[in-house]
């Protein structure tokens with residue numbers, strides 16, 4: 095598919111030609127384990143066995159590769175399986191430099207790598223480039239980044255950090271789950287790997303679990319292909335099909351998410367019961383200008399601090415009716431989360447302090463319902479908090 099076509103067009107067409115046998119315009123779910131060999135000298139149609147390759151998965155992979163501006167993309171059974179594939183390229187004794195505000199599951203995975211393979215990680219504040227630079231060791235093999243961060247929505251300078259990683263001879267991986275390829279393509283800044291939890295915005299409807307790795311380098315792509323086909327954490331044909339269907343509407347969903355998110359952020363910022371709001375699209379966000387320069391929009395995640403403490407925050411979270419109290423993000427429905435008690439409950443007080451996880455902080459995944467209904471819902475919940 096021509097890369098000169100625009101994002102919206104590629105999302106609907108890349109990797110998805112009509113079926114040559116039937117003319118079906120939607121890629122079928124190839125629920126088959128094996129494929130017939132034409133003879134002992136030739137496999138039929140390039141497929142042999144569904145762990146190794148599946149046409150539905152391939153269509154979704156080609157589509158995502160096109161959206162990320164990547165030469166290759168690989169779909170996995172979850173975002174964590176995708177991350178495991180990248181970390182699986184490390185060897186015992188390697189060292190990782192990782193953004194401090196990283197997704198919690200990544201911290202758990204890095205703990206496992208340390209325990210079983212002696213791979214150590216240094217967590218750094220990526221807003222301080224000198225701190226990142228100082229963390230590099232001769233054996234640093236991978237710099238792991240995420241922007242905007244969870245749950246604070248901080249934005250880091252991905253272009254400079256990719257260059258820094260390269261200067262030190264390390265691979266750079268960017269978890270692009272929050273931004274999505276609609277808002278930024280880190281490979282274009284020199285990242286070696288882009289990783290997604292497709293469970294979130296790519297799927298977009300909170301009805302699947304999936305992950306992806308996108309990349310350009312052919313040798314690294316072979317290594318990730320091994321991780322997928324040999325380690326075997328593949329995405330099923332049905333979920334590949336759901337991912338493909340989700341990606342078709344990624345652009346219009348992201349536009350709707352961020353249109354609602356800015357309205358919600360502005361409403362909360364002016365509300366007397368809210369102390370502070372963090373949303374990259376607000377002019378008082380600490381990296382608003384960087385976000386404006388780096389991203390093609392500001393996304394659908396909003397972080398807010400309720401006036402008061404745990405009691406008030408708890409009442410707010412439990413008082414919303416449309417915003418459902420749930421972890422995860424990126425679906426069409428709005429969710430509210432309380433990181434202190436939900437996503438970040440496993441951290442010690444000190445770790446929470448370091449990561450600025452406050453007692454009065456809530457995270458909103460703003461959906462695409464009518465914005466007036468969302469604002470009325472937050473307003474009524476704040477009346478009770």
Ligand SMILES: *Cc1c(COP(=O)(O)O)cnc(C)c1O
Nearest residue numbers: 172173174197269271291293304
């Ligand atoms: C959810 C998430 C993951 C993990 O993805 P799963 O699909 O749940 O395995 C990784 N990174 C980020 C930023 C996430 O939000």
